[in-house]
Amino acid sequence: MLAIKDLKASVGGKEILRGISLSVKAGEVHAIMGPNGSGKSTLAQVLAGNPAYEVIGGSVSYQGKDLLAMAPEVRAQAGVFLAFQYPIEIPGVSNAYFLRSAYNEIRKARGGEEVDPMEFVDIVESKLKLVDMDAAMLQRSVNMGFSGGEKKRNEILQMAVLEPKLAILDETDSGLDIDALRTVADGVNKLRAKDRSFIVVTHYQRLLNYIVPDFVHVLSGGRIVKSGGKELALQLEEKGYDWLVDAHVPAGAGV
């Protein structure tokens, strides 16, 4: 599904990712953990194609294709989805319109027909239940005036509607209380499938109690310094990151 080889990336001339290699097979859930500034979010943004980040080395193969050569919208149409740590507010564009546009673009890219607003209501209705969201939220401008929890739920709603093959969750747990966290995690768990992979980026082990990963990787200073099974997350919860990261120079930058 995804093969990252020696990936290096910088932002504003500062190298953040210093050679990441990671392989994700269909249906797997990989957790990326690490202290602040380790490059977790950068990895998520680079995979989604954020132009603010410059790839300076390495390769990423997605379903056999060169992911880095694809524009962000082409990646999305090919099934890559990033749930943002800080979802963007778009005043004046309704959530429903935005979601339907995205849905139709992705359908078109996969050779399907566009759906009209009435058909889309049916599609989105069952997904709303998945994240316990009120239909009224669809009529509001994208993320405008949403609480932190509502924004994160909205991200998972988008994911549920767009049905990606590779979903990257960037600190989806940050800023959520325990109830909201459970709702969001339940939503994600219901979307787990044999042909769908997840990369779950998180600072805290807490989320992984609910979304149980197959693999855990610890990022520090722009490199993966340790990989293991789900028990690695529990070790980190107990011991913190220091025992793993001491030997490495952090990349800095609060990302």
Add this chain to the structure above:
Amino acid sequence: MTQRYLDQHARFVAANSGAPDWVTRARRAGIERFAALGFPTTKDEDWHFTSPAPIAEAEFTFDSNGASRTAAADVEPFRFGDAGWVTMVFVNGRLQQDLSMLSGLGPGVTLLPLSAASAVPELDKRVGSVLSDQPTFTALNTAFMPDGAALHVIRDVKVRVPVHLVFIVDSLGADRVVYPRNLLVLERGAQATVVESYIGLTDARYFTNAVTEVSLGDGATLNHIKVQRESRRAYHVGTTEAIQGRDSHFVSFSFAIGGALTRTNIHTKLDGPGCGATLNGLYMLDGEQHCDHQTKIEHVAPNCFSREVYKGVLDGKSHGVFNGKVYVHPEAQKTDGKQTNNTLLLSKDAQMDTKPQLEIFADDVKCTHGATVGKLDEMALFYMKSRGVDAEMAKRLLIYAFAADVLETIANADVKLALERDTLARFVAEGREPRGERFA
């Protein structure tokens, strides 16, 4: 440069010796004023960011008998709503009856060519009465004043049908100047919606110099929408000036997307207590277009409010100007004024000059203003693209979203829908069809 107009005026007046006295008098005063002032230059404070030199130096001709080659099908795309709208169409300065639809306004409402204003008692005396001052282009308009629309609404009558005044220049108007002159009088408690459209149906250069006077009686409400879609080589100077009686409301919207060099002046005087003025606008430019909005809200009486939101989107090497004056007289206590100008630059070569001006001579007022000039939000673009929305569409969505809240203030649903479509279609890359639907 001035002499050319004086000569044209002398010939025009000689050929129109049968004009009513009130017209002849106004024309004479207008040309004298114009001769005394001459054309402004960028040394004049009001023209600091907009050089009128291209207009002053161009050799436009004037022909009061302006022939037309505009047919009904040419006007069709610019009409609003259903066939029920009352419409008065002028082509190359002259009323074209066969394209107009003048009936259906109901009792108490009169819509006439300005040249026939005397048909309503005392109406001719109102021509020129609203203008507090006649700067160069206004004086020049008065000096010729060939025709335009006169609307009169008697006391307490609500005009249910919107009135559309259409000013077209077609290919027979190439290198010509036209002087539309309108008078809108709403007596006490009357209400109306008037749309003025300025349309170019030619690729040639021409000059529109328009003046609209608005007189609002106590408690009257006018929704006034100016839609400027002049051709890409056209020059346009348009002045709307209003005077408001107590508790009246002047609601103005200026939509400007056309022309090479355009200037819109909107001036209202809140002359009685309890008035409101809402002045909103949207300008969208590209290429080398230059578009200047000058607004002046004059708070004369106490307890009035004014609200102003102008937004702009500039691409290419275009240049936008916004100068919003709010003048609060010493008697105008409890004035509540708010003014905002926000501009989105799509290109590094586009330029915006924005200058809010508050002049306050009363001590118990609440007035604020703010201006921003920014770029498209890169993160928002990336966010949309990361959901599969293509780059072009994402950009258009953001432009539309930027403009949406000011378009939302247009009360008339037909006009709002049409201008939303124009907004969506404004920055479509070549070879792509705009989608005629709303994003909201």
